[in-house]
Amino acid sequence: MVDGGGFSKQTLMRRLERFGMMWKYGTNFRKPLYMARLTKEVIHAQVGSKAGARLRGIDFAINYGCNFKCKFCFNDRLLRNAPLMQPADYERVVKDAMDLGATLFSFQGGETIMFKKKLFDILDVIPRNRNRIPITTNAWFLDEASLKELRDHGVDSINISLGSFDSKTHDSFRLKEGSYERCIKGIELCLRKGINVSINTVVSHDNIHDEHFLNLIKYADTNNILINVMFAAPTGGWEGNKDVLMTAEDLAHLRTLREKYHCMVHDSDANYIIKKGCPGGKESLHISPYGDVLGCPFVQISLGNVMHESLKDIYARIMKNPYFGKYNQYCLIGEDHDFMKRYIKVIDTAKKQLPLSEDHYGKMFQLKESEIEK
Ligand SMILES: C[S@@+](CC[C@H](N)C(=O)[O-])C[C@H]1O[C@@H](n2cnc3c(N)ncnc32)[C@H](O)[C@@H]1O
Ligand code: SF4
Numbered sequence: 001m002v003d004g005g006g007f008s009k010q011t012l013m014r015r016l017e018r019f020g021m022m023w024k025y026g027t028n029f030r031k032p033l034y035m036a037r038l039t040k041e042v043i044h045a046q047v048g049s050k051a052g053a054r055l056r057g058i059d060f061a062i063n064y065g066c067n068f069k070c071k072f073c074f075n076d077r078l079l080r081n082a083p084l085m086q087p088a089d090y091e092r093v094v095k096d097a098m099d100l101g102a103t104l105f106s107f108q109g110g111e112t113i114m115f116k117k118k119l120f121d122i123l124d125v126i127p128r129n130r131n132r133i134p135i136t137t138n139a140w141f142l143d144e145a146s147l148k149e150l151r152d153h154g155v156d157s158i159n160i161s162l163g164s165f166d167s168k169t170h171d172s173f174r175l176k177e178g179s180y181e182r183c184i185k186g187i188e189l190c191l192r193k194g195i196n197v198s199i200n201t202v203v204s205h206d207n208i209h210d211e212h213f214l215n216l217i218k219y220a221d222t223n224n225i226l227i228n229v230m231f232a233a234p235t236g237g238w239e240g241n242k243d244v245l246m247t248a249e250d251l252a253h254l255r256t257l258r259e260k261y262h263c264m265v266h267d268s269d270a271n272y273i274i275k276k277g278c279p280g281g282k283e284s285l286h287i288s289p290y291g292d293v294l295g296c297p298f299v300q301i302s303l304g305n306v307m308h309e310s311l312k313d314i315y316a317r318i319m320k321n322p323y324f325g326k327y328n329q330y331c332l333i334g335e336d337h338d339f340m341k342r343y344i345k346v347i348d349t350a351k352k353q354l355p356l357s358e359d360h361y362g363k364m365f366q367l368k369e370s371e372i373e374k
Pocket of ligand 1: 109110234
């Protein structure tokens with residue numbers, strides 16, 4: 001999400017406040033080794049003979065299983081019957097990722113807290129003093145006991161997915177009665193325990209002008225909670241759905257809100273490289289439970305598989321990928337309509353198990369303008 005061109009005193013204040021917020025979430029002075037690695041990587045990305053993209057972090061899905069059945073969710077299309085990565089595989093991948101610059105290992109899913117035993121075995125092979133470890137959850141299983149267990153195994157922060165500040169809207173979006181209440185309880189529990197908590201919310205053409213979306217931002221702002229705004233992606237339950245995508249007007253409205261509320265961030269705000277756009281591929285990767293490497297979980301075309309190839313070899317190839325090898329100014333799958341049209345076209349004609357093989361990036365890239373408009 002790139003800000004508009006105007007630059008008033010108020011804009012400058014908002015940017016400084018946002019930086020302060022990101023600083024609070026991204027730093028941890030009780031982890032001096034992590035802070036030293038983070039500082040080194042940020043400097044390394046800007047200056048020196050090898051300045052440029054460095055891998056910042058990996059988002060792992062250890063299992064796509066979930067207790068919810070959200071209509072829009074991306075994970076169903078990636079589910080398959082294949083061997084799952086084991087702790088030793090994670091240990092190897094984390095080591096390679098750290099060599100490539102990574103200081104962030106986050107866990108999504110599926111609903112990861114459902115798979116505690118496996119999660120804890122994996123967390124225990126990550127050098128926690130040298131990295132930051134957040135977890136994203138629907139908050140259903142988040143209580144005092146599970147929070148303590150997560151903390152004991154090295155989780156630094158909790159990211160709760162809240163679809164709306166209206167309980168009925170949230171529960172129907174998530175198809176789970178009572179889920180709004182658990183999210184609010186989870187947020188309050190983290191705040192009480194002094195644990196960094198942030199909110200993930202999906203913004204789409206359908207809800208951007210909704211009063212509940214605005215109320216959610218105001219709630220986050222009042223409580224000084226970071227709110228990660230994710231764009232509706234034409235993937236999973238929304239596969240091929242152009243109606244939910246953010247239009248140019250919606251994006252302009254979002255930018256206006258961002259000028260006012262410093263708590264609103266997007267993935268691209270946390271890059272090692274200052275002001276370079278979409279982090280997918282170069283700075284962040286998603287790895288499926290079966291080892292598939294994706295530039296982001298919403299773009300379900302493979303970039304390789306760590307069960308068959310080293311992450312370092314895959315990363316070297318990613319840097320040559322027509323989309324993920326360079327910084328795109330806009331979020332590829334939420335803002336970049338040319339990319340989204342090409343993606344929808346290729347996924348639509350494939351109609352099979354995802355992720356698609358890597359050569360589909362070439363096919364997407366080569367589609368003619370007239371072909372993507374059809
Ligand atoms: C797949 S969930 C996994 C973690 C956990 N189960 C949760 O819901 O927070 C991760 C995030 O992806 C978002 N998400 C899933 N499908 C999406 C889609 N098609 N477009 C945009 N965001 C999506 C969810 O809202 C959630 O915040
Ligand atoms: S968005 Fe999260 S809670 Fe909803 S079905 Fe997907 S994984 Fe489960």
